[in-house]
Amino acid sequence: MKLRYWSVAAALSLTALLMPAADAAAAPPAGPPPCPGGSVCFYSGExxxxxxxxxxxxxxYHDLPPKLHDSVGSFVASTDACFINWQPKETRTVHNGDWRRSYKGDFGGKIDGVNAGHC
Known part of the structure; x- marks a missing residue:
């Protein structure tokens, strides 16, 4: 039986091919998508x-639509706003430039409505 050995050059070439994939997987997630000025964009998913x-x-003031009521997975704020849960009453102030990529496990699982300005 004949054994085959990898040359050092072949091993280094293979390593070089695999390294960019590892770096791409470790890259931090991109920032939020754009949301028009004066708005808050709500998403049901993370x-x-x-x-x-x-x-x-x-x-x-607006109640959130049924698909987002107590079920905001993520948001992007391009204005100041007040997020409201009515029972029990709780509020959260968000500011222009705030965003959350994962919000359902926090206040996004409670939010009923949104209003302009600070709470």
Whole structure:
């Protein structure tokens, strides 16, 4: 039986081919998607996936649509806003530039409505 040996050059070439894939897997996730100024963009899933809805500050208070009521997986705020849970009443102020890629396990699992400005 004849044994085959890898040459050092072949082993280094294989390592070089695999390294970019390892670096890409370790790259940090990208920032949030854009959301128009004066708005908060809500998503039912984490990482800005699933059903979405755009609330605008100049529209005043709104209940979240049924698909997002107590079920906001992620959001991007391009304005100041107040997130509201009615029972028991709790609020969270978000600011222009705030975003959360995973929010359902936090206040996103409670949110009922949104209003303009600070809480």
């Amino acid at each position: 990482d800005y996936h699933g059903s979405s809805w755009e609330w605008t500050a100049n529209s005043g």
